Amino acid sequence: MLKKIRIDSFVIAIVISILLAYLFPQLGASNSPVPMNLISSLGISFIFFFYGLSLSSQALRDGLKNWKLHASVQGSTFLLFPLLILPFFPLVKDTSYEILWLAFLFMAALPSTVSSSVVMVSMAKGNLPGAIFNASISGIIGIILTPIWLLPFIKQTDVAFDFSAIYLQLITEIVIPLALGLLLRKxxxxxxxxxxxxxxxxxxFIILLIIYKSFVHSFEDRIFSSVSLLEMLVMVALVVVLFVVVYALTGWIGKVLKFNHADQITNQFCGTKKSLVHGTVFSEALFGQTNIVGIILLPLMIYHALQILIISVIATKKGKELMEIEELI
Structure with missing residues (x-):
């Protein structure tokens, strides 16, 4: 009998947020009396402040020893993903597809997600300290590397960007609250x-608020009128292909580096994840002054739903297999 697939409640909440943005845009509209920009800005700062408080110093110390695993996970997250997207830039440059390509590069340059990576690795009986270390350190590395990947290509678009404002927002909303959280951990x-x-x-809640606000502005400016149903279907297909390719490559890299079973699980699960938290936050800093945030977030939201669905199925299967082996032994 086929096991019933359970849809993640947060994925459903994202869909509801987009529908609310379309049906009830009043709260997030440009002329709204509700200070959405201020609320989301403060929310982002608190997210990274709490992130700093929650970082496990013990897990980080324990994790430092397994440098091959860390190099593989971070290499997959910040090098492999973007390098799979970059070669297609000449094909879309100066075309209507350049923004969609930029959305894929944005997704590819993001850090790994913390909570779901750790939960899935735990379910599959992987290297849990390694997962906690890599998922945590990935968020910090992403503050530096994600904008570095994006900024050269943002400059080539027709959209006007104030780069001093981007860096100031990254520092005030992310770096300073994170540093403050780390200082107050004790x-x-x-x-x-x-x-x-x-x-x-x-x-x-803050992520859903940012998604709602971003899609309200995109609907206001009729940004999605430029994206056809066929293009949306192609986008979904490309997201699936990207996930399968990266999952296969991280598996192959793990075999080359001779990872044990637990490290191989952590390498594949953490190395294929992309963080919706960082994605929504960074989209505000990098694209918040434009009306394209909704499109920029599309591939990421599709990928987020896909990674939870596929990895949870794989994690459950691997966890059961390992339990059966342990019972036989």
Missing amino acids: FLAAWAMKHKRTLNKFDK
Whole structure:
């Protein structure tokens, strides 16, 4: 009997947010009395402040020893992904597809997601300390590397960008709150751990708010009128292909580096993930002054739903297989 596939509730919430942006745009509209930009800006700062509080220093210290695993995961996250997208730039340059290509590069340059990576690795009986280390450090590395990948190509678009404002926003909304969270870990880490579920809900609420606001502006400016149904279907197909290729390549890299079973799981699960949290935050900093944020987030949201669905199925299967082997032994 086929097991019933359970759709992630957060994926459903994302779809509802987009529908609300289309049907009830009043709260997020340009003339709205609600200060959405200020709310989302403060929300982003709190997300990274709480992120700093929650970073496990013990897990980070333990994780430093397995440098081959870390190099593989971070290499997949910040090199392999973007290098798979870059060769297609000459094909789309100066065409109507350049923004869609930029959306894929944006997704490819993002850090790995923390919570789902750790949960899935745990389900599959992988290297959990390695997953915590790589998922955590990935978010910090992404603050530097994600804009570096994007900025050369943003400059080539027809959209006007204030780069000093971009860097100032990255520093004030992300770097400073993160550093402050790390400095206050000694005093507030226990509180953050106790309220972990509440903080996780807060993160998701802010993400949904940013998605709602971004899509309201995109619908206002009729950005999606330039994307046909065929292009949307092609986008979904390309996201699936990208995931399959990266999952296969990270598996091959793990075999070349002779990873054990636990490290191989962590390498593939963490190395194929992309963070919707960082994606929504970075889209605000890099593209918030434009009306293209909705399109920029599209491939990422499709990928987010896909990675949760596929990896959860694989994680469940691998976890059961390992339990059966342990029972036989």
